[in-house]
Amino acid sequence: MALVSSLSLAACGSDNNNTTASGGSNGSAATSAINCGKAGSLIAAGSTAQTAAMDVWKTSFAAACSGSTINYQGGGSGAGIQQFNQGKIQFAGSDSALKPAEVDASKAVCTGGQGIDLPMVGGLISLVYNVDGVDNLVLDGPTSAKIFDSQITKWNDPAIAALNPGAKLPDAEIQTFHRSDDAGTTENLTKYFAAAGGGAWTYPAGKAWAAKGGQSANGSAGVSAQVKQVKNSISYVELAYAQTNSLKSADINTGASKPVAATAENAASTIAKAQAAGTGSDLALKLDYATKDEGSYPLVLITYEIVCDKGNKAETLDTLKSFLTYTASDAGQKAVGEKGYVPLPKAVTDKVNGVIATLA
Template identity: 35%
Template sequence: MRNWRAKTAAVAVVSALALVTACSSDNEESNGNGGGGGNGGGSDLSGTLTGIGASSQQAAQEAWQAAFNTLHPGVTVNYSPDGSGAGREQFVAGGSDFSGSDAYLTDEEGELQGAIDRCGDGEFVEIPAYVSPVAVIFNLPGIDTLNLQPATIAQIFNQEITNWNDPAIAEDNPDADLPDLAITPVNRSDESGTTENFVEYLATVAPDDWPHEVSGDWPVPGGEAAQGTSGVVGAVEGGEGTIGYADASRAGELGTVAVGVGDTFVEYSPEAAAAVVEASSPVEGRGQYDFAYDIARDTTEAGVYPIVLVSYLLACTTYDDANTAELVRTYLDYVISPEGQQEAAEKAGAAPISDSLREQVQPAIDAIGAAS
């Protein structure tokens, strides 16, 4: 299991929406592709990019694809939201030009070394490009929000609290008309980075009530399982008394949980998610273009939402085909640009990455090119 202990070194990963910076402008000039903020009118790029991975990125990827196509009409970007596990597997196998993952690659199952090997003489690129809270969603008629302590959430998903009028729920929701109704937990059936982020939170803040190993596979049998983010949201919407977890951008009209943090309850928001990521630290011992972060899950600061996913894009600095390399570089350059991050914020509820993080990861994108 990874060491999920919160670290003290602060890394400014997320901030408020940024204006166009000199860094992105310089990058446009050096790349000559207009990926960051050019008008794209003179773009002569053409071809197709294939991406696979995290379903949490789906709404953001759709926004990025549409905006990027306006800049570069000759380019088609396909992204199949098959899940983080599929994204990592296909990237390692060479089945995608780039992939999305809601968890950084590790050596536990050989994925990190597999990605390094796939990139050959080049470097493995792993950049945080999509930051979002994970919402605990539920379907109870007439109830829009509930306060739940971390231990209560863990016991619900561990199937130890099984009814909505349980005293542990009622104590923190004295004004709610809680029904005498069975709780139906809904979890991902596929390997998922969203699952890994959610259970990482539970294992960190409620270890006595969540004694399971952290991984992307759901560890508790007997609940309702669904494929992908859309499947979980659909199952929660289609039932009564259901509860699940999903990227907050997909919560829709479902009820959502305000999570106990210290002496307060905190509802999800991009700003609250940004607050916890800002207190996180980079993982040690990674490659020069690998920007993986450990998240401070057990914060007690008011106004901080601790169930957050940092979703990564995976690529190589070297591709056999020069055109593919140019397309990957230009697309990723747009994704992390202020314009790209604003698209994700407006269309998918993401928290934009900070200028300081953009400056850190920009050299990795600039390094993408063709094999000599």
């Protein structure tokens, strides 16, 4: 993991200037420079999973680079990709890589090029729950898939009880919550169900919720709020939202020697083993949702920043490259790691920075 000291940014006095972030909580020092370049404003949208990360990055970047602003709106991965392919925003955030049809559509706005995926935010999806008296819930792929498809409807169902011997599971109806918006988080969850559900999940993995039953809410913030308010409920959100809302997260029985907790360290173990799926300047990754490795949490995600490899708007290109170079830096990754995200392996961020340098 690319871990460095805490971020400290001083304001840039003018365009084409560098600001340095340095410090060291463990006694060592690390330095990462932000090249502010030309002052400019970027508009972006998409994944709500990375909203907290964007809040950190855009604040730090604006403070460092006088006259530059980053406006990031959530709305979900699907909405972000749609706006990007309509030419309304400079980049989109998506918790799943572009599909072939989306790449084809991007060629209309990326003159002479196409949309590409740059992995930027590592995270995990917590199965968050609100059940009185149950503090250490364990679930597995088949059981969680059946819960979210209304095949298992009571908390004291034998399948849940078998995974939680000794737990005082209530004889209560399970209230599930899923995303109402098209979400990459939903796609990653359903990919996990497809890979590790033992056939219990019969729907295609995708951004739109397809299963039976349950109630919906908009965005990660929306489903988090519902679980916090509604007893005997369960949903899925990124670790940052689970932590912010003080929600309990289930451990996952993957088939390893013991259930795996929803921690950044355990997610990092899985992300570090991701395989390349993209070609050329597209850096999409393939995750192993069915991992049984010790200490590897299977419900992980990568949020990509989607940009044009060629055909970016000339007036914002310099700011775009400067901002993304910062977010992929050791300092940028460390800053969001302190907010519940998973810093990407340096082998990944080095490739990302290599591609950013070539954007045109």
